Structures are given as structure tokens and as C-alpha cells.
Amino acid sequence: MNSTNPTNSMVITFIGTGCGVPSKQRSSPSILLSLDQENLLFDSGPGSLRELLKAGYTYNEIDYIFYTHFHVDHISDLAPFIFASKYPLAPRTRNISIVGPSGIEDFWKGLLSLYGEQIIPEHYSVNIMNITRFKSEGWRLKTAKLPHAKESIGYRIEKNGKVFVYSGDTEYSEELIELGKNANALILECSFPREVKGHLYPEIAAKIAQECKVKLLILTHLYPIMDKNEITSIVSKKFNGRFVVARDGMQIVI
Ligand SMILES: [Zn+2]
Numbered sequence: 001m002n003s004t005n006p007t008n009s010m011v012i013t014f015i016g017t018g019c020g021v022p023s024k025q026r027s028s029p030s031i032l033l034s035l036d037q038e039n040l041l042f043d044s045g046p047g048s049l050r051e052l053l054k055a056g057y058t059y060n061e062i063d064y065i066f067y068t069h070f071h072v073d074h075i076s077d078l079a080p081f082i083f084a085s086k087y088p089l090a091p092r093t094r095n096i097s098i099v100g101p102s103g104i105e106d107f108w109k110g111l112l113s114l115y116g117e118q119i120i121p122e123h124y125s126v127n128i129m130n131i132t133r134f135k136s137e138g139w140r141l142k143t144a145k146l147p148h149a150k151e152s153i154g155y156r157i158e159k160n161g162k163v164f165v166y167s168g169d170t171e172y173s174e175e176l177i178e179l180g181k182n183a184n185a186l187i188l189e190c191s192f193p194r195e196v197k198g199h200l201y202p203e204i205a206a207k208i209a210q211e212c213k214v215k216l217l218i219l220t221h222l223y224p225i226m227d228k229n230e231i232t233s234i235v236s237k238k239f240n241g242r243f244v245v246a247r248d249g250m251q252i253v254i
């Protein structure tokens with residue numbers, strides 16, 4: 001598989017579509033966005049390093065990791081990622097930027113104090129960056145603070161007239177509606193069948209997609225209970241665009 005995507009389209013690969021509770025069908029949250037020159041990974045929950053390989057990519061092909069928040073199910077493969085990059089027979093040489101909300105530098109310092117030289121890069125550099133300092137090249141990035149953990153943010157990437165939006169974990173909010181406006185692909189978490197604090201459920205995800213007037217709604221971050229519940233009929237009552245429930249390894253081109 002090509003390491004990037006040499007077209008004007010965006011290729012979205014769902015690396016993990018589950019949550020922190022183990023599931024045979026779904027790994028923990030991680031989404032890959034391939035642009036023409038770069039691979040952007042969003043979140044890296046436990047197991048994503050291996051799921052990435054199963055999806056046809058390696059950790060050495062990732063240029064950026066963007067974190068939505070610091071919950072264990074979203075960030076815990078960061079240390080294994082950097083550790084694997086030291087593999088002496090095929091050491092990483094491509095620089096990487098690790099970008100996240102306020103607190104990302106302290107999170108990294110904490111990992112360094114735990115793991116020491118195991119995660120100190122040798123043949124490349126790790127650029128740890130608060131989102132407020134991030135400057136993208138060749139594409140536009142916007143974020144919004146979203147209601148979940150105190151640091152939670154969602155991401156919007158625009159390039160060549162295409163718009164990708166990923167909520168991370170969240171509840172309904174006006175900021176999310178603004179972030180998702182007219183997206184080609186709006187990826188929303190949909191944790192539970194009904195309202196649970198800090199998360200979305202099918203009716204409310206559909207309402208958000210309708211208010212944002214998106215072309216395609218993709219639901220991810222599904223707890224195991226969601227695979228026993230009917231989702232499509234609920235969503236189609238409130239949202240009249242295209243809609244997909246994500247699966248691990250699924251690829252969508254926009
Ligand atoms: Zn989560």
C-alpha cells in the first residue's frame with residue numbers, strides 16, 4: 001500500500017473503533033487520515049500500533065499524532081509507538097510531531113520519567129506540541145474545546161476543499177456544531193445506546209450531523225453494547241445524509 005495518498009482526496013482509515021472496554025470486534029480509538037504528503041494519526045489507544053500494521057501502514061509512516069484528550073483508551077500506545085521506533089534493525093528516521101491539548105508536554109514528561117531512555121529518540125526528533133502552538137503547512141486545522149475531559153478537543157482538517165472532522169469523546173455542544181459545519185466526513189463518537197454523561201448516543205449524534213449539514217456521518221468509539229443495538233433506523237429518523245457505522249480496518253475516501 002502507498003505510504004501516503006497521492007491524490008487530492010483524503011483517505012480515512014479506521015484503525016480502532018471501540019473504546020476502553022475490550023471487544024473482539026473493535027480495538028481502542030485510533031483514526032488515520034492520509035493526505036497527499038502526510039499521514040496524520042488521531043488518538044492511539046491500546047493496540048493501535050498493531051492495528052495500524054493490520055490496516056497496511058507502519059508506525060514509521062506516521063508524520064503526526066493528534067490527541068483529543070488524555071484518557072487511557074485514547075493515548076496509551078504513545079509510549080509503545082516511540083519504543084518501537086527504536087527498533088535497531090529498522091530505526092525510524094522520519095521526524096514526528098505529537099500534538100495535543102493543554103497538558104501534552106506534561107504528559108510526555110511523565111512518560112519520560114517512567115520509561116527514560118526507552119523512549120528517547122535516536123535517529124529522528126519527536127516534537128511535542130501544544131495545539132495552540134501548532135502551525136500546519138498545506139492544510140488548515142481548527143480545533144474546538146468539547147465537553148468531556150477538562151482538556152478535550154475536537155479536530156477539523158481542511159484541504160483542497162475537503163473537510164474532515166473528528167470529535168473525540170464529547171457531549172452535544174454548540175462548539176461541536178460549529179466545528180462540524182458542512183464537513184465531507186463528520187466522525188462522531190457514539191458510545192452508548194442512550195444518554196450517559198460525557199458521551200453521545202445515536203439520536204443525538206444524528207441531530208448533530210443534521211445541524212452541521214454534513215455529507216457523511218461516521219459513528220465510532222462504540223462500547224460492546226452498541227453492537228447489540230439497532231443504530232441505523234434511529235439515525236435515519238433524524239439525519240437525512242449518508243451514514244456509516246465504522247468498523248476496524250474500514251477505509252473511506254472523501
Ligand atoms: Zn474514549
Ligand SMILES: [Zn+2]
Pocket residue numbers: 069071148149169
Ligand atoms: Zn474519554
